[in-house]
Amino acid sequence: MTAAVFWAATGLAVLTKGPVAPLFIGSTLCGLWAFERHWKPWEAAFATILMTAGAVTVGPILLIIPAVAALVSMLARTSHQLSTAVVDAQRPEALSHLGVLNVTSSTPPRPSDRKLHWAQHLNDLATKPGEKCGLGRTEIRRRITAFQWPLGILVFLLVTLPWAIAAWRATSGEFFRVAIGRHVIERGQAALEGHSGFPGFYMVTAVILCFPWLAVAVKAGTTAWRQRRNTPDQLFLLAWALGPLVTLELVQTKLVHYWLPSYPALILLAVGWLWTTGDRSLPRGLVLLHLLGGSLLAAIPIIPAHIFDLPGLKLPAFMLSCLLLVATLFIISTRQHRIWASVAGTLLFLSLLFGPFLSRFSDSFIGSQTTEAAMGQLRQGNLVALYGLRDEEMLFSLPLETQVYRTPEKLGSELIEERNTVFCAREKDFHRTFGTLDSDRFEVIQRIEGLDLGRGRHTTTVFFRSREDR
Template sequence: MVESGDYIRIKFQEESRNKKPVGIYWLQAASVQAFSSAGSDAIWPYRLPSALAVWLGVLMLFHFGKRLVSPHGALLGAGVLATSLLVVLEGHQAKTDAVLMATAVATMGPLGWFYVHAKGRAVAQPGQMVALAFWLALGFSILVKGPVVPMVLGLTLVSLAIADRGLGWFVKMRPLMGLVVVAAVVGPWLVSINSATEGAFVGEAVGKDLLPKLLGAQESHGGFPGLYLLLAPVFLWPGSLLLWPALYKAWQERTAPPVRFLLAWIVPSWIAFELIPTKLPHYVLPLYPALALLIASFAFEREGRTGKWIKGWGLAWGLIGLALAGAAIAAPLKFGAGFSPWSVPAALTALLASGLALKSLWPGHHARALVLGGLGGALAVVLILSAVLPGLDQLAISRRAAQAVAQQGGSQPVAAAGYHEPSLVFLLGTQTRLVDGGAAAADYVTKQQGALALVEGREEAAFRAALGEVAVRELANIEGLNYSRGKAVVLRLYRKEEGK
């Protein structure tokens, strides 16, 4: 996008990428233009929008959360969200989901404020600027990931309408004006992209991306209903220490307006995500802010009180920290060059966080348990991401392929067959050719002077067959795990033998 100057159409190389809207691409392009350049292979400018979105989402959760729970609960809830495993992971990636979470908070926060004020909670009356912020956030959420936040919003409103037998309070948010605002945010780009693609964007986004995910498991990312519920303690860790007790207490108090709103935010959308066959852990991320507020609110309400089942769940929760510590030790042995010295402080920090949290939980110091677990757990995850993960060469297939190309001079044209990960193009440059199969790679390396062919194992036979009597030299053999697809990968780098 930065290289071409085309900020309307979304492309991956020469192929139109009509799957997701343009929002995240605009943010990343702006970051690159501000802090880097199109030709740089520095990844941090592309990740910066995600990191900033996490901070913004956390701050907004505190701001709006004060209207739904106590100020102390809002502050602790923001901390629970900021230190949760999934949020930390998403904040370190150049993806849409951290930004989507921020737009979810920016949308649902004002909605909750209007709701609890209408139901008699002693909070300041939200003005029209709050309503305008709600509609602007909803519009931008559509530019980020299409129907996700509107779905969460719609299911929340339907649930509240059923529970309260009406939605009269929602009129104060001026929905007619709001729809105009949303149209003003989304409309110009939507009209432009459909004009530029002759209507292909909406057709492909719905027909080739959205509907296949709703009707079946796409890209090997399937799962059974209930999977998100099973994974929630892991991806909400360490804040999941009080997850089940908080949800149980919330259900008991579901008639209280703040609790009713938070449950309406969580439950119907969670069920919808569970029923969708395609499953990835980050799909439920827009619901995590509401969970964080419920957990924090429970911590203060139950301060000084405990019970056997809370302690029992605490012990089970401790196994997650133990597993994280084990992963910090085992991952370099399995996917790296061997034992990493950084594994020790990472593992010890995870164990210490779990131990201190459980020590505070036992006498009923719930808030302290969340604070100690959150700070220690976040530090452990950051140590793993910054010191342990970079040494896992078996997972860094694209990086190793780029290094192999660089060893040959780095300026030769490269054709890749069978392995078309965006990270490969990012590291090798947009001049990289993503060809259709081994035969096309053979044709390219044969006809292009000095060209290289990067061939994935499944395309090896077709590549060899198409070469015929043309001799090539194998320059590198790269084996690893494509973690995004969960499949082993073997890449071989070839060059035509000169004069043969």
């Protein structure tokens, strides 16, 4: 249930596509964490101040997530206590160890999660030699039942059914025909829009996208696989990572971000292994894999700065790449804390890459420059319409009633009627369209040159309108 609330909030965050998105996710995580612990008075007061300030700044929506998190936390805690009672009734040794722990501690005899964990661990140590260890069929069946499938299905329906009904009624079922029929079934059977891939596509792309965790995660994953019958937590992480991987490899349409939701499982495996293992050395093959990922990632800022001839970014790109290469090479220079040093260097690299570097890089994009020019036209009192929209991000900044024209015929009729409207189009679309119309009737009032990163080249956008004398 806790996971259901978190992913529901994450889905809302994705739908918002704005600055409120991290607030949805952050407040959900904080709420789920906060209601699982005992609060001190100053902590409760500080949290109240933060929540009140957030509600005043963002709106009352911010208070809904902690409220739902509190309810789910209470239900999950009650469910955990009930399941614990069943387990302890079947395992009296665990209760005896738990009693010892309660006597030696200064807390009341109410068992906490940590004490129960150690009680189970002590009971495992007390298992007689030759007695069967690991997850038997009874234990596996009990763990599957503990997921509380009926309650989970109910929560899922409460979250999704109202939205599904509204979407069905608003689109007469067209949304689901496209979302399920095309984007699930058709994408699984054929590589749509040319997005195909080779076998092992997601593991290869993870060399860069999951750097610096992949090499360590492979080592941790092999260790967890050997111990999978005795470590259900690691078994869950393996299922989280490998289940989607196998499924997505069977899907014919492949995009690098499809497997991204499994990356947290890889990272948790890696961090858990780093915290618990005594020998943190990696095999030579995994060291080379780590070096390959770091080298490829270090090339990312340099390639666009030189290919697109951006003089102001060449030196920062070179410095960024050197920083990551040094952090990556550190893994083979020392055996102490080398993985953590590589992680720290990578985080610093990414913070600089997504901070000052990309902010300056994005200023050269045609989309951002065109959006700024369109906003300038609006400030002058003109209406703005788009023809053959190529930069969808403009729609997030322009008024909701902004018109988008897709065909030359529709554009031609609107140009005659709308005298106070400024139209925006790519220059090649403008010339292609008005090669069949009377181009003398229209004038170009502004030209914007910038970088089209998706097509890997410089391009030009024009703003034009009908001539006043025609």
